[in-house]
Amino acid sequence: MTLVLRWPTCAHSVLRVTLGAIHADATIDAKPVLLPEAACAPRPPLWPDVWTAIKRDWLLLVLVMATAIAGAIASLWLPRIMGQLVNVISKSLTAAGSAPAMVATTGATATSWSHIVAALQPMNPPALRLLGLFVIKGVLTTMHIALVGVLGERMAARLRVRLYSALIHQDMAFFDISKSSELVARVATDVQEFKHTFKQCVTQGLRAMTEVTGSVLHLLHLSPSLTLALGISMPALYLLGTFYGAYLRRLSRHAKEVESTSMGTAGEGLGNVRTVKAYAAEDREVELFQAAAERAAKTNTKLAFHIGLFQGITSTSIGSMILIVLYYGGAQVAMGHMEPGELMSYLMATQAAQRSLASLGVLVGQYIKAKAAAQRVFEFTHRTPLIPTRGGQTLPSLRGDIEFSNVAFAYPARADQVVLNNFSLAVPAGTVVALCGSSGSGKTTVVSLLERFYDPRFGKVLLDGVNIRDLDPTWLREQIGYIAQQPALFSSSIRENIRYGRPDATNEEVEEAAKLANAHEFISNFSSGYETVVGERGTALSGGQRQRIAIAAAILKNPRVLILDEATSALDNQSERLVQEALDRLMKGRTVLVIAHRLTTIQNADLIVLMGKPQGKILEMGTHAQLMARRGAYYKLHHVGADI
Numbered sequence: 001m002t003l004v005l006r007w008p009t010c011a012h013s014v015l016r017v018t019l020g021a022i023h024a025d026a027t028i029d030a031k032p033v034l035l036p037e038a039a040c041a042p043r044p045p046l047w048p049d050v051w052t053a054i055k056r057d058w059l060l061l062v063l064v065m066a067t068a069i070a071g072a073i074a075s076l077w078l079p080r081i082m083g084q085l086v087n088v089i090s091k092s093l094t095a096a097g098s099a100p101a102m103v104a105t106t107g108a109t110a111t112s113w114s115h116i117v118a119a120l121q122p123m124n125p126p127a128l129r130l131l132g133l134f135v136i137k138g139v140l141t142t143m144h145i146a147l148v149g150v151l152g153e154r155m156a157a158r159l160r161v162r163l164y165s166a167l168i169h170q171d172m173a174f175f176d177i178s179k180s181s182e183l184v185a186r187v188a189t190d191v192q193e194f195k196h197t198f199k200q201c202v203t204q205g206l207r208a209m210t211e212v213t214g215s216v217l218h219l220l221h222l223s224p225s226l227t228l229a230l231g232i233s234m235p236a237l238y239l240l241g242t243f244y245g246a247y248l249r250r251l252s253r254h255a256k257e258v259e260s261t262s263m264g265t266a267g268e269g270l271g272n273v274r275t276v277k278a279y280a281a282e283d284r285e286v287e288l289f290q291a292a293a294e295r296a297a298k299t300n301t302k303l304a305f306h307i308g309l310f311q312g313i314t315s316t317s318i319g320s321m322i323l324i325v326l327y328y329g330g331a332q333v334a335m336g337h338m339e340p341g342e343l344m345s346y347l348m349a350t351q352a353a354q355r356s357l358a359s360l361g362v363l364v365g366q367y368i369k370a371k372a373a374a375q376r377v378f379e380f381t382h383r384t385p386l387i388p389t390r391g392g393q394t395l396p397s398l399r400g401d402i403e404f405s406n407v408a409f410a411y412p413a414r415a416d417q418v419v420l421n422n423f424s425l426a427v428p429a430g431t432v433v434a435l436c437g438s439s440g441s442g443k444t445t446v447v448s449l450l451e452r453f454y455d456p457r458f459g460k461v462l463l464d465g466v467n468i469r470d471l472d473p474t475w476l477r478e479q480i481g482y483i484a485q486q487p488a489l490f491s492s493s494i495r496e497n498i499r500y501g502r503p504d505a506t507n508e509e510v511e512e513a514a515k516l517a518n519a520h521e522f523i524s525n526f527s528s529g530y531e532t533v534v535g536e537r538g539t540a541l542s543g544g545q546r547q548r549i550a551i552a553a554a555i556l557k558n559p560r561v562l563i564l565d566e567a568t569s570a571l572d573n574q575s576e577r578l579v580q581e582a583l584d585r586l587m588k589g590r591t592v593l594v595i596a597h598r599l600t601t602i603q604n605a606d607l608i609v610l611m612g613k614p615q616g617k618i619l620e621m622g623t624h625a626q627l628m629a630r631r632g633a634y635y636k637l638h639h640v641g642a643d644i
């Protein structure tokens with residue numbers, strides 16, 4: 001029997017699980033095969049996603065495009081008006097060929113006002129046009145940069161929120177196989193890269209395309225024959241630049257990788273400095289780093305050589321082009337077919353066209369990179385979580401009866417390792433059940449299934465007789481309080497951390513919960529009291545303090561069902577007494593599942609469940625007295641006084 005499960009190694013990959021024999025007791029013989037992403041489903045097209053991200057700012061986008069095109073058109077006028085100005089100057093020079101002699105005979109100074117005004121007169125109209133053009137270009141540039149900045153930031157913020165929301169709503173199985181640093185990089189770096197290139201495409205792309213078109217038309221208008229001559233040589237140069245440019249980009253990427261590997265070697269050595277010193281391996285580490293650094297130097301030298309060659313070829317080509325224009329265009333001027341100003345205008349227009357073509361070439365490379373970044377950004381926004389956050393029924397009131405009925409389970413990331421097998425357990429409302437057993441026997445898995453972080457392969461988990469698959473997952477989790485072995489707090493204030501249990505709680509309710517959790521006193525001793533910031537993951541607090549804050553948050557949440565993952569490392573006596581007191585208050589009147597690590601702390605439980613190998617099997621079950629009287633595995637554990 002073959003079962004195909006949608007499985008998130010990426011949004012579109014599938015985990016194909018071949019289920020061999022499914023025995024009567026639901027033993028699973030599963031062999032997972034990961035199919036490559038591309039073989040599974042085509043990527044959704046990118047443009048609808050990009051459009052969704054910017055469509056709310058369509059007016060802004062139109063303005064950005066309009067200012068880019070208008071700016072480019074304004075630039076196109078520059079060579080023309082410059083040419084007009086040069087023509088005027090050259091005409092005045094011809095007309096005033098004998099002026100210096102006149103000045104010498106009359107004795108008038110060359111700088112007298114009347115001479116200056118007379119000399120400037122014909123230049124005024126083109127100079128004023130040029131000034132007007134500079135002002136228009138300046139205004140358009142300011143508007144464009146400001147508008148594209150606003151558009152880019154709004155789009156990036158929207159994308160980041162959409163991606164973060166898609167990620168945080170994924171199921172736990174997704175996080176089992178994803179590295180959080182990579183997910184954060186998607187939200188930060190990939191969005192940044194996409195934003196950067198998007199801005200460049202609408203800015204430089206549009207401008208360059210307009211400039212290339214306008215310049216070529218202008219060149220054709222000025223001298224069709226010269227333009228034709230250039231037109232034959234330019235594509236060859238352009239292609240050379242594009243291909244060599246692509247090779248250079250590949251080389252540069254490789255050089256970066258080699259360099260970051262060499263830095264990684266140094267980082268690893270320094271990061272593990274205790275181990276390095278303990279093995280007296282300093283010299284070995286230096287040798288490793290030296291080899292990596294030499295590899296990086298070799299690659300970078302190769303890159304530098306090719307960059308030099310590329311720049312040499314480019315500057316020779318550009319120089320040759322200018323020479324062709326001057327050589328051929330000079331002859332045209334000499335024959336009277338062209339004015340000097342037109343030749344200058346022509347030269348400027350070829351430069352503008354060449355610059356724009358070059359920036360289009362660079363943009364093509366960046367577009368490819370940005371497309372890959374955008375695909376990474378949008379990949380997860382299309383992924384439907386295996387277990388949704390919302391949807392399903394809620395119960396009007398909850399007693400807190402829990403039942404695991406013939407549950408079989410393997411983690412999706414390790415589908416061939418059965419963790420729970422034919423697991424059945426009833427926990428009546430209001431009782432305390434302790435799960436104990438060797439490490440890896442499946443205690444945490446049992447509570448993860450109750451919180452519906454995963455769905456069982458076979459069997460059911462019932463709450464008040466209702467299969468939790470039919471319940472709204474958010475509602476379900478609101479009914480369950482969880483105190484972790486080492487509660488990880490958020491790096492905000494103590495008040496905010498306690499309020500995480502119920503965001504709408506008043507300050508009085510927060511303090512009341514802290515008092516019940518034996519936390520009020522130590523919080524009040526901090527100079528900033530409830531406003532004290534607890535540091536990343538709560539590292540600025542002791543283990544016992546962190547636990548009492550987590551208990552306060554659970555008290556505020558007031559769940560019907562409580563899961564306690566007992567701390568493995570013992571607290572000091574005073575701290576343990578305070579935590580235990582707080583827990584006793586919290587447990588009163590609730591259904592409690594305790595993941596027990598110390599036999600001494602579970603003797604009062606209503607039911608003790610000893611789990612063990614083969615995995616997921618219940619070895620023994622009963623009260624402390626019953627299990628001791630049985631003189632079985634529990635008794636033996638107790639007898640040797642081992643922790644579990």
Ligand SMILES: Nc1ncnc2c1ncn2[C@@H]1O[C@H](COP(=O)(O)OP(=O)(O)OP(=O)(O)O)[C@@H](O)[C@H]1O
Binds near residue numbers: 411413419442
């Ligand atoms: N997210 C996961 N993905 C894949 N396998 C997992 C995952 N979590 C746990 N396992 C595996 O499932 C088995 C049961 O793990 P579980 O955490 O439930 O054991 P435990 O009894 O709570 O152990 P401990 O007392 O050490 O916390 C182990 O073999 C473990 O390696």
